[in-house]
Amino acid sequence: MYAVLGARLFDIQVSQKDKYQEVGLAQRSQSVVIPSERGSIFDRNGNALAVSVERMSIWADPRVIKNPDAYARKLAPILGVEFNGLANSLGTKNRAFVYLARQVEPEISSKVKKLNLAGVGFTPETKRYYPAGDLAIPVLGFVGTDNNGLSGLEVGQESQLAGKPGKMSVEKDPQGRVLPDSQQRVFEPKSGRDLLLTIDQSMQYEVERVLVDEVTIAKAKGGVAVLADVRTGDILAMANVDGAIADVPAHPAKAGSANRALSDVFEPGSTNKVVTIAAAIEAGLVNSNTAFEVPSALMIDGTKFEDVHSHPSQLSVADILRISSNVGAILIARTLGADRFDAALRSFGFGQKTELNFPGEASGILLPRDQYNATSMASMPVGSGLAVTAMQMLQVYLTIANGGISVPPRLISATIDANGERHKKPLASSRRVISESTAATLTTMLEGVVSDGTGTKASVAGYRVSGKTGTARKPPYEKPPYRYVASFVGFAPTEAPRLAAIVVLDEPQINATGGLIAAPTFSRIIQYALAVDRVPATS
Template identity: 35%
Template sequence: MVLRLGNPRRRINIGLIGMTFILSIFAGRLVQMQGLDSKVYEAAAVDQRLHTEEIPAKRGSITDVNGHALAVTVEARELSIDPSKVPAESRAKWAAILAQQLGKSQEDITAKLARTNTRYQRLATDVDPVVASRLLQARVPALTAEKTYRRLYPAGDLAGSLIGFVGDEGDGLGGMEQTQNSVLAGRDGEQRVETGRDGLRIPMTSTQRTPPVNGRDVRLTVDRDIQWAAQESIAEQVKKSGADSGAVIVMDVRTGQIVAMANAPELDLNNWRKAPAASYINKAASDVFEPGSTNKVITAAAAIEAGAVSPDTVFQVPDQIKCADRVLNDAHTHKVESMTFRQAVAESSNVATIMAARKVGSEGLYNMLKAFGFGSRPGGGVPGAEAGLLPHYQDWSGSQQCTVAYGQGVSVTALQMTSVYQTIANGGVKVEPQIVAGTTDENGRFVPAPAGKQTRVVSEETAKEITTMLESAVGEEGTGELAAIPGYRVAGKTGTANRYDAKLGRYDGYTASFVGFAPADQPRLVVLAMLQNPKNGHFGGQLAAPVFKDVMTFAIKSRKIPPTGSDAPPVRTRAGQ
């Protein structure tokens, strides 16, 4: 038999045809990728390599009226690490070094280094650049440092709840830091760079950079020195009296600018995370309370402005008065007494104040309270400012028609009550409270804030009459004798009100206050002092008046306000004089 083999040329031809077909597919795909779709793949490759880095903007500063720093931003570093590149045998050593330098617990750092399934772990933010440089020089494996900023508060707790603080994301979370955040924050920039698989930048590649816009500075009307004196005085009195809290406000009579706004206890801004949330609140502007006898100036203003009474009007005043279904008592027991309205204010007679209010009527008193700002949130950008509570006169109960006259049944804030006395001291013209003196523009130049809105509330003559009455209240026969300042004429009023406790749902304890201005004949400053729920005494003349005296004395010396040298005009205090 003869074995016939297949034709090899045929097999070769078939193989060549198959290889040609396959190669043509590869060639077509190659032409598509490198020719037709080259730009698509090139863009995809660039996207893989391209990374966007945020360039943080520097936050603006907050200063007092004289430019002293209250909140500043300094350069810092954010440290992160790739745990997968830290050798297991040296992990404990590096954890100890990092913990010691960063002020962290070694257990926390060790736990982060143990997460080898991730390539990124943030170790710390707000790191001092010197510390970051020291760790980089120590060649900690896969450690990276990014430039950032941290917020510092050089004055600690000075005006803490007023200034507020900044959170981890760089936004203001309270106080002026929050209300002025759009001014202070600026706008972050960004940088787009190409990096390799190891995360390092590829040399000679293009970079797209949008520069950041730094924040602008905010200058407050607060005077650092007077703020310190106010905080020291109210903190000491809160401690001495066993009060829950206290507040002091100092305001410029002519401009409405807030010179000091102190709370006790105050928030330490450098340790705000450890503080209770209640201390974040600017109580001087947000805590609502019944004002008590400090409110009697509004009743007096309504009665005098309407022509219903004058300071010399004589009332026959018993020590109690019936109002609807209640009998309301005077500040102290006494026989029926002939009393001028001036004497009634000086001695803080509730009954005489009710008698004057009845000559005006509930509607007239309500309109005057509203004109002085009760029931409305003050403007001026003060953080946390509340409106208080002023029910419509048609909703007043029978007894409330009397108690409102001496400051029970309405609620205000310390800021609102300070504004009332600023209006009287300013000749009857109310100036909207101001807390921001101005800001810097894009070029760093200072731009003053517009002046506060001015509104006439009562006539200049009425304001002068009330001022003389308030001077009598600080005289020897008044309840505010402890507020007197040697060499200066002082006008003011005490307040002692029952305190409503929202937690208990009933009245419990007292609110003690004093508010006044000096010099009485040429007023420059208003000072309000208030204590909530004191345990050792409760009268405003006993507890708040000494704080007023301390703060006002310091403030007038600090501002070099001289005594006017004039004496109080002779007035008729008692009936029959």
């Protein structure tokens, strides 16, 4: 008998020592994930827009908790949670790990630590903060409890921001308490990269403030505005505003809201006339002085197209753009033809997403060429029967302001790695859409819109401004009450364009035209931006 026991003891303590040590270690050990530090997001001047700070998450091992109700009575008031739910979590004996609270503030974790409860542990995590509040939040997006991006740049740039989590092994006593000096890091976490945006915090704030004012004045459903650098395509501000509802006044869109400047499409109305005219000039069919006999209305396949304002029977191409003649634009499109018109729309970027690669970005709506007919060739040249995002329409005017060259827009100028090294994001390849001479002609004609046309309220003291108004009726077109989208898009200074902007107001109830409500909004935005960028006034 003793011989058998001795042999068995020898087998356990000597022959299979390593095996049983591994079994004992496995019973005492637990792997804990070490979260990586999520990259921060900064504006172009280094102002923090999104940062992560370390916070403790509190967890428990229910297997070693003998009295879940007693634990819950102590923890519930500190954690601010309901007693029954907490007691149930602490009583799930078939689980070795349950979270009690995530990313709590330091004073809360300190109070729980002082309780010295067996089976209750702490894991460092990071919590996302947005120092500027909801500023540009539809652009930035937000993260979930596990610090994973859920919308906006937070999800679109997840691979850059997230980093890689590490792993730590800890040993615990039979009561579930971590043994001192038992922590061993198996894998070190790798921090995510910081993003340096093209957004200017000051401009973003002012664009949002002005847009809230104008949405309020117009009693609009909402509005968007985008401000960009003509030379680089850098987006300096991208604002989304929700209109007033009941007792809630108009306000910048909150976290979780779509970035409507990129996700929502609208019929652009008369801002699209510049594409029609650009294509005709580029084809050598017209110039700014080419005259057309323009009636007040046209009947095309049973649909009546008419001008809003009375005008002389003969109009030049410059006049057609300046007073925004629908009939005149249709006549220009007839000389152009469907093939060249369709090619111009697609060359300017309609029907396709921009190079921003932003989550949820829309491509717009554009008929296939083989579905064009007489009615569509009357409606599309005046901005009806197709739909664009605010960014797509702004891109058209950026191209004109840039001498006919399309410079893709961008929101990120650089990334910064964990070592502090900056990695510049190169500008995307540009391409010529129209000739420099065509762009110059259009720029002069668009200045006429602001100086003596439908866009006079877009003027800025001391600067020459070029731009175009747009007013489009939303479907259903025939049945009142009619709903409109009012817009203005343009750039300044005319002689050497530096900044361009678009303003789109959805369903304004007062002054529901681009010239009356969107143009003055544009004026306020571009005036502030010109001052901030210290652009010299027109000499």
